[in-house]
Amino acid sequence: MNAQIPPMALRQRAYSNRSSDYFVRVIEDIGRALEPTETQLAALERSYRSTGEFLVNCPEFDGLLVEIHPQGSRELGTITRPSNPERSGFDIDLVARLGPTAYQKYGPTDGPARLLKDLFSTLQRYADQHGLRLRRWERCATLEYAGGMCADIAPIIDMPSFVALHGDLHGWIPDRALKQYQPTNPRGYTREFNRIASISPVFTEMLKSVIAMDSAREKRAEIKPLSNPGDVFGRLLCRFIQVLKLHRDVAFQGTSLAPSSVFITSLAAAAYEQLAPLPHANPLDLLMHIVTEMPRHFSVGPGWETDEWRIDNPTAPGDNLASSMNTSQRQQAFVQWHEKLKDDLADLFETIELQLGADRVIKKIDAAFGAKASSSVQTAQMERQAQNRATGRAPIFTAAGITVPNTSRSHTFFGD
Numbered sequence: 028m029n030a031q032i033p034p035m036a037l038r039q040r041a042y043s044n045r046s047s048d049y050f051v052r053v054i055e056d057i058g059r060a061l062e063p064t065e066t067q068l069a070a071l072e073r074s075y076r077s078t079g080e081f082l083v084n085c086p087e088f089d090g091l092l093v094e095i096h097p098q099g100s101r102e103l104g105t106i107t108r109p110s111n112p113e114r115s116g117f118d119i120d121l122v123a124r125l126g127p128t129a130y131q132k133y134g135p136t137d138g139p140a141r142l143l144k145d146l147f148s149t150l151q152r153y154a155d156q157h158g159l160r161l162r163r164w165e166r167c168a169t170l171e172y173a174g175g176m177c178a179d180i181a182p183i184i185d186m187p188s189f190v191a192l193h194g195d196l197h198g199w200i201p202d203r204a205l206k207q208y209q210p211t212n213p214r215g216y217t218r219e220f221n222r223i224a225s226i227s228p229v230f231t232e233m234l235k236s237v238i239a240m241d242s243a244r245e246k247r248a249e250i251k252p253l254s255n256p257g258d259v260f261g262r263l264l265c266r267f268i269q270v271l272k273l274h275r276d277v278a279f280q281g282t283s284l285a286p287s288s289v290f291i292t293s294l295a296a297a298a299y300e301q302l303a304p305l306p307h308a309n310p311l312d313l314l315m316h317i318v319t320e321m322p323r324h325f326s327v328g329p330g331w332e333t334d335e336w337r338i339d340n341p342t343a344p345g346d347n348l349a350s351s352m353n354t355s356q357r358q359q360a361f362v363q364w365h366e367k368l369k370d371d372l373a374d375l376f377e378t379i380e381l382q383l384g385a386d387r388v389i390k391k392i393d394a395a396f397g398a399k400a401s402s403s404v405q406t407a408q409m410e411r412q413a414q415n416r417a418t419g420r421a422p423i424f425t426a427a428g429i430t431v432p433n434t435s436r437s438h439t440f441f442g443d
Contacts, residue, residue, distance in 0.1 A: 042308070042311045042380050046311060047312065050311050050376065052407075054269070057273065057392075058266045058269050060402075067117060070176070071101075071119060071176060074178065075121065078178060078180070079121075081152075081153045082123055082149065082150075085149045087145040087148070088125065088129075088145070091125045091129040091132065092126075093125060094122075095123055095124070096121070097119060098121070098122050098216075099119070099120035101119050101120070103224075103292065104262055106269075107269055107273055107276065117176055118177045119176070121179065122180075122213060123146065124183050124198070125184045127184065133184070138208075139203060139206060139208055143163075143203050146168055146180070150170060159172060159173075164179075165203045166200055166202055166203070167179045167182075183198040184208070185197075188344070191341070191344055192219060192342045193214070193342050196212055196214040196215040197342070197343060198212060210344060211343050211346060212346070219341065219342055220296055223264065223296045224262045224263075228307065229304060230307055232308050232309055264296065264303075267295060267299070268291065271291050272291055273396045277396055278364050278368075284357050286364065289348050289351075290348060290349055294321040294325065295321065297338075298316075298320045298324055299317055311376060315376070318365075318368060318372060319369065324338070325337060325352075330353060333355040333358060335353055336353055371391075392404055
C-alpha cells in the first residue's frame, strides 16, 4: 500500500513566551549533550588526520588525490550520538576527493568498481596496521576505530557543473551496484545548508532568555580541518534538526525503516528557509510550523512498485535526496512517525504551557527523546539552580519547573 500524505492541518496555536523560552533552553541542553566533548573531538580529529595522512601517501592515488575533507552532520552541526546504547563513539563521514584527471584512470566501463576496490584495499592496509575493522558498502568503506567511532569514507571525483547550484564543487561518486558514477556535491550541500541556517527568523515577541543560536613543487593533497564546533553547533536550525533526529532514533530503535538523516535534514532546512522569514511568536511556534510543513517539501510521483518520493538536490542535478525512502514500508513508516512527532511535541508543549509539573515535563522528554536527553536536561537544570544559589539568585519554581530568577541572600547553612 502506498503511503498517504495527510493534508496539512491548520497552524497550531502559538504558545507563550515562557513556554518557548523553557523549551529553547531544553533543546539547547539536549543539543549540548549530543555533541562530542573536547576529549572526543580531539580523538575524532586524531583519527581523521591519521586516516587522511595514510590516504595522502598511498601509491594507488598518487597524483590524483586533492583533499580529504569531512561531510555530513559533523560539518552541518546536526550530529547526534549513535542510537545503539552499546556504542559511545561518534560517526564521521569523510570524502577522499580526487581531481578530474582521476577519471582517465577510473573511466566509465569498470571504473567505479575499480575505484572502490582501490579505496578498500588501501584502507585495509591501514586497518591491518592499526587493528581496526573495515566494512565495504556500495559507495564507501567504513572504518571502525577504537572507542566506538566509525568513519564512512567515500571517493569523489571532481566534475564541475555549469547548471548545478554551487556547481564549482560538484563531483561524481562511484556506485558499485549500479556500476556507474552518480552526481553528488557534499561541499555544495554544506554551503547551501549554511546559507539557510544563517537566515534570521522573525519573532514578533521579545524572548525572555537569550541563547547563542545565531543563527611548482610537487603538490600534496590537503587534509581539511574539521569545522570549528563554535561555528556549526548551536544554530537554531541545527538544534531543531538534532531534536527531530533524536526523536526518530527513539521511535525507530535502530530499525531499517527509519527515515534517513539527509531526508530529515533536507525537509527541515527547506521548511526553515520558507518559514523563518515569516512572523512567528517565538521559536516554539516556528518549530511546530516547520514540523507541520515538512511533508510539503518532497514531491510524489508514479514509481514501479510504489510512489516515488523526490527531493531534487539543487547542488547535484539527478541526485534524489529522498531515494532511500522509495519503498512502501519506509513511506508508511515516515507518515506514522511524522504524526507521532507532532503528537509528542504537542503533548510536551501542553505539559509545559499548563504548568503540570517538572516531573511530568521530564517524563515527556524521556518518552519523546530518550533517557539520555531527559537526564541531560535534569543535570543542566540542577547546575543552573546551584549557580543561581551561589550568586544569590534563588529560583522560584512554578508548577512547570520554569525558573523565575529572584534575588535572595546567600546562605551558608550554618546559621547567621
